[in-house]
Amino acid sequence: MLEVAKKVALTRPAVRTDADLTGSTPPLGKPTMATIRDVARAAAVSTATVSRVLNGTARVSDETRRRVSEAAKRLDYWPNGSARSLIHSRTQTLGVLLPDIFGEFFSEVIRGIDKAVRDAGLQVLLSSSHSSAEGLLSAAKAMAGRVDGFILMAPDLEAESAVDRIRKRFPLVLLNPRTQTPGTVSVSIANYEGAFAAVSHLIRLGHKRIAIVAGPMGNADSDERLRGYRAALVAHDIEPDERLVLTGAFTEVSGYEAGSRILRLRPAPTAVFAANDGMAIGLISRLSEGGVRVPDDVGVMGFDDIPTARYLAPPLSTVRTDAYELGACAVSGLLDVLGAEGEVLDLRWVMPWDLVIRRSCGALHGPRGSLTTTTPETTSEPAQSRGPILQREEESC
Amino acid sequence: MLEVAKKVALTRPAVRTDADLTGSTPPLGKPTMATIRDVARAAAVSTATVSRVLNGTARVSDETRRRVSEAAKRLDYWPNGSARSLIHSRTQTLGVLLPDIFGEFFSEVIRGIDKAVRDAGLQVLLSSSHSSAEGLLSAAKAMAGRVDGFILMAPDLEAESAVDRIRKRFPLVLLNPRTQTPGTVSVSIANYEGAFAAVSHLIRLGHKRIAIVAGPMGNADSDERLRGYRAALVAHDIEPDERLVLTGAFTEVSGYEAGSRILRLRPAPTAVFAANDGMAIGLISRLSEGGVRVPDDVGVMGFDDIPTARYLAPPLSTVRTDAYELGACAVSGLLDVLGAEGEVLDLRWVMPWDLVIRRSCGALHGPRGSLTTTTPETTSEPAQSRGPILQREEESC
């Protein structure tokens, strides 16, 4: 096995060695790239003409067009984006401000944003891990003049004030906003409804003692899912028990730790609703270690339907929310706002969602009828579907 | 359950309603934000003085400083980033060009980049899903003048030519480069070594018939891992069998499909090395469905050690590569290049890695000694560790 390690060094000191330029490699660094003026000079025309040719913004004679194109290619001219932004007051860039991007959910959101943005010929300036108002604000400030608007997700209560200040300066789309501000475009996950449906399903299966592994308190998504959990219990005449409400951090390890606490609960719950799939994964792992079988001894439901969910053992029942589409819709919404020329748009999109019943929540041991379950091959049409539901409130003010 | 859906709409038409401005909400859109000239006017000083105050770049009398600061705050002045970039020829922004960012590995890479960039007071311009040379090049072109350099990952063979062109124009750090170009800084995963170690471990457990679920052909990471797989077999006097080499796409579903093919293999392999954890997850799921137990009937090893890996059933044995650190190191490397003032840096970092032995590869049923396994609680120190190995070649040319 020693052959695998050829050269071993220690840590990562920032070593900067002086270097003679060997003729072989082109001198890197800043060879000061050609500007539009260089092209103009080379083609013996004015910069205005170069601009016209390259942007196709006005008629140019075939001869000069040829000369300019040739010169631009020969000098390998690439226009300077900052200069263009300055002139046009348009950056062709969307700022994306997110909380801590951990796990597959955010990975998918970013993928969706990236895809939609590229399709629109735009760019993404990304900054994440914002939970405090100051952090959010300084990030936005650093992006001023470099973005045309923002896609903003700020689930943490403490960041709320920053959202308002950003809203006043920039076109904006909110992701899962905590409050419903008039004159704002937002795209949301059906947190409350999804949680309500998930817990209702567990109840329908016969469970009466249902625990929840919530996210961090003060997090908007977590709060809404917790609210849905409680509402479902109440709607089915089950008295909520605060001892069954555990707190996690939306990470696998926090679900694992919550599992330890659940194992000590007496009387033990017969089902657990985890506020996201990551925590469900950690939870199931811990329960199994504790000798508690899922779903035989305890049923588990997650939230998100991350790509991994259907491949777990047991496959995870969960609330499907299309994170990729969420990101794409946010872009689409921001484009609408940018196209609205100062008009105030008041749109609220809620993403479609589904209850995806796999094996982790178990089959019926209550009173009611039978239930189909899905395998990876057949799961494109979830057995238990609430959707697609696309809620949109739309007002102009 | 009907209560969960309150208002139902259909699809997402781009509706743009005219809107009268109600007095309550501030008129959004473009209220043309204050510029440095506005602040100068309000404070009755020159723009130069405003700049000096706000940047602390020269001494200013207390009285004017106060006036300027007050005016800036009152007008809520935010400097224009594009204008600053233009003047300084420094954008304070790093361009990040990635292939399709699917799954937890890339999620972690981006997190690492984002964190390091923010710590350095910079920004990230992100663009992904690049596999073709043209796509890569046009993305880079669109970023010209808006970034100081690039972090570039282009595992696909066809994108190679674009890398060279970008290298000539911009400071650059390569992620997992296919070839070792002189005068270039790169940060890499020990693809070959990790695969070699993983397969060697399977062999040591007594396996002789070992399949691989590789990534797409032509992908640099996949090719290297495949090479490591073959080398390990050869090194242990096992004749590679091409029928045991399957191709996937680094996704869960492709691992699932590969599982179907593996179930049909005769004679059946006793172990499978999946070129990443995502495929291992799909693979295990499919094998279980086929009545093949992991690890009892077949051992499985993955690659990456994504956060989920240790929580699977069975917990996944895999090659740990710190994707988060990979991203952070790339930023650090690019910062070095940017600080090197035109000097040519030739650095090649290889990230430390570990073999993480959990349960999916099974315990010894070969000739040799015993093996410790790790549980989630105790896994911070992997039982079977090859590292940390940090390989760094460093030359100046």
Added chain:
DNA sequence: TTGTATGCGTTATCAT
């Protein structure tokens, strides 16, 4: 200590 003037790299508005 402060102001004036110039330029960063573009594009748009005038001329011609």
Added chain:
DNA sequence: ATGATAACGCATACAA
């Protein structure tokens, strides 16, 4: 059809 020139918003060299 093409060229000179004035912005865009900011920071700096140079004067005062």
